[in-house]
Amino acid sequence: MTALQTVRRAQRIVATAAVVRALALGVTASLVVLALGSFASLAFPALSRPSAGASAAAVFVGLLVAAMLLWRARHFVSPSRVALWLEERAPGLQYSLVTSLEHGSSPFAPAMEASVARENVGRATVIAVRRPIASVLAAVLAALLLLYISPSGVFGRGATFSPFGLHGGRGTGAPGSHLEHIEARITPPSYTGEAVTTIHDPSSISALDGSAIYVRGKGPAANITASLDRPLRIVEANGGWAIAVQMPTKPAALKLTDGGYERIIVLAPRADNAPTISLASPAHDTALRTPRLVVQLSAAANDDIGLSEGHFEYLITTGSGEIFKARTINTPAVRFNGSRRAALNATLDLAALSLGEGDVVSMRAVASDGNTLTGPGVATSDTRTVRIVRASEYDSLAVEAAAPPPLDSSATSQRMLVAMAEQLVREQPKLARPELVKRSTNIGELEDRIRRRVREILTDGEETPVQEQPDSLGATVEEMESPDQISGTQNPDLKSAYNSLWEAVRSLRIAEPSAALPPMRAALKALDRARLANRLYLRGTPPKIIVDLNRVRLTGTEKGNSSARTPRSFPDSARARLRGRFEALLQAIEKDPAHVVSDLAMLRVEALNTLPDFAAALGDASDAIRNRRDATVPLLRARRALDGPPVVTPTLTPWAGGGDE
Amino acid sequence: MKSAFVFCTGQYESGDWDSAPSLPANLIDSMARYTSVSVAPSGVSVPLSSETLLEYPLVYLTGHLPFRFSEAERKNVRKLVDRGGMLFIDDHNHDIGGVFHNTAFEEIARTFSPLKDLPNDHEIYRTFFKFTDGPPATSHELNGWGDNLVHKNLQAVMHGDRIAVLYSSKDYSSEWNYSPDAKRFSTVDNTRFGVNIIVYALTR
């Protein structure tokens, strides 16, 4: 074998060893990631469930490590580098191998080749790669061991590292019975359009109310019994046994027995929820002086299964007090054909409704879903109201959210005044002083009108006349009542608006519109808040009658009677009952795991509606026990779901003996 | 919460919430005449959407017009009732199946659960005064307008065995909406059932 051939052979061995090392360490890295995630699930129970994300992360880390190691080993592509590597490991070569490769045509080449042939380069190569291979294989084994002793529900044996937990899981399967390897086929109600699903070996079945469930297993039906609150009929089918049930409306336990074996499948119904619908437009209620407005209505509907149809409903009331009439108008229904989301739009021309003063139009959206089994579920949105004000109720504070108000000075709104002041500020650099003063004063007068109206409301209608001189500065600032002189405090928003309006009028009257803008905007916000809270206050404050309690106290001629009160029932006694049963199960878990699985299933049925997280954790625990895995983590999760997290106080109080801190 | 009982009228946005402005003073007067319960001398009006609503154990609602909760009002009244407060809703119309009644029934069903007839031997009819025949009839019903509109039962939403929402179609708002000074002209005080409602709200 020539020197080159020797090097090539060594190159193959080294390359193989490098690949094996890279792959082995890549696998080790993946296993370590899985094991670390499993240990972390002791602190974060959510990690205990196997997930595609965790597996993908482990694979990615493994591939990354392998790629890095392969990249580091790339030098072995070069024969001269391999030769140097061999020289280091076989000192007896005394660089004859490298010399032969580099100077193959020299007269000394044959002597070099002979020197190479004398050395057992192959053995040196194998010895050199053996130790690293052995160490990586040891690393793989260590990683496997780490994963095995981790709490991993998929790979691990369980609680060896847990200082308090159960040691090992004891499975409860029923080997030899015909209750193993059963299959459940679930057919949802036809209106849902959902596909049929099949579950193998279920411990629980979650499906819509009314779904058809077909459970089958292997073996003769002779010894099989099934019950779901009442006995069920077992039939022979396809060489095995089968039962057909409909998903009940409440959680229930399907009990299967085969001689001495028992298996429970929890049936967890999911209700078809009613749809939701929200009215996006109009966004607010509106009060109008004249019934001339085209209202754009839009609504958004959602459903968990599928929407059927939707429409808008208008309820029009005419009249007042005890004498009024009401009529309802529905828009034509829009079909949604089973979509889960839909939009609904309509236009309402108030002029077409022949409304008069005092009339009220209430608008809302209505949607229904396609539930033909227990429904349909119907949803209605919030109501928006359009009211046509009476002449006696004209209110200059009305902020009409649905459309811009008409430019009528008597109904000029604060919003319009802000817009006018903003425009004046923009144009100010180009205006002559007299023009600025005139325009600023005009806005100030209008603002003052609003200020006086707010004052009337705050002081319950006691007016203090203010001299009006529209062509001059009008009432001086000193003649305006300052905010401190206003004693009415029933509405803090109106008080705040008054303060801001007072500031704004002051600034406008001295032709400083830019200084007036911030308080004008603040007044607008305060009036908006007051409007929403007290819109109906503005129609007329109810009279405040104060009863003279001292005069009438205990002057009634009739006497009352003593009575007995009955204690209230505890709202959370269901949780206390579940807790008691759960604690009893925990005591029994070590002694009789077979029966615990059944009891866990029954407890889960009871908890499904009231404590779904607790029920889910019980399901995981019973799966773990059935499959002979450790159930510590799901049981801890169940306890936390039942009791909530423990309340930790990181100090001891003096009453508990903690003394002074 | 204030230590004295304060009669609270709820303001809602959809209708004429203030249609019985004298009723609060009348019932406050009755509470003072017959009981030693500490009461405030005047009532308050509180928006249903305001958190202040939660300071009052009993909230009175009435009106003639359609009755609808906004989302903020719905959320707040649910909170009030969940925390042990009570709603008393009275239809201020003398009718059957009118627009206030229909819309109120719908809103209450949507917000809490459907209203059910309250048996006429319920304890609310004996918490202070005894009403052996159930809810006392109002003068509209007794006058016999010939319209046969007599509501035999009140309705309620129960939380356990406690009335959370009490609904009346009997128009007590018209019956009790007068100044308390006018009581001296009556031989029988027709507000006594209001005392039962308030005592129930404060002791059950």
Add this chain to the structure above:
Amino acid sequence: MLWQTLRAETGSPARLISKRGLDASALSEWSKMPGASAAIQLRLDGAPSGLERAWLRALAAAGSTISWSGDLAPLMLDVRPRAAPAGGTTVLVGAPRGSSVAVGDEIGAVDTLTTKGTGASIALRAGPSRIYARSRGTTASTSPADSVLLRKVMVIGSAGWESKFVVAALEEEGWKVAAFIRVAPGVDVTQGSLAAIDTARYSAVVALDSAASLYAARIAEFVRTGGGLLLAPGAALLDGRS
């Protein structure tokens, strides 16, 4: 890593054994040696288990002098049942400031906490049969005592939001409540029997306002015999002298 040095002094009947750490084999060996060792000095990294402590006590009783040194984490654990109808347990842990203590029961870990002062407390809704605490190699365990015996609570007050919600809050926590609520002179709303206020019937009395004045003397006697009393400001001026 544990290491072992054994130094025997010749010519002397007493021996000095110095060891770092402790294990069953060492204890067994010392127990089999002819004659008692004069002194056993232990340098410990963690608190010995109950068995090991008992064994050392036996060696001491046989004549050896046992001494130990080491940086052991001090740890105290106490468990008390909560005096509430819903039951539950309060776990008290004593450890130096900043200690990390893992608390668990027979199922598994309950919580891990870091003490801010001389310890910490944990309120559990369940009533475990055994509680463990571990900190820096030291483990403590204990079992809760028998549960507390609870009786009814009596509430006395005038009709109003305060009496209504006090009774409701107590009942929602699971307390059995007897109530006396004054509505008018001679007109009361009662719940349960108010025949006698004594510690055989009631754990505590809650007096909210002057309506309790009727029972002031009986309440005073109740407190003198060990009953609990909660006085709201409206009832603080009641005269309990009989």
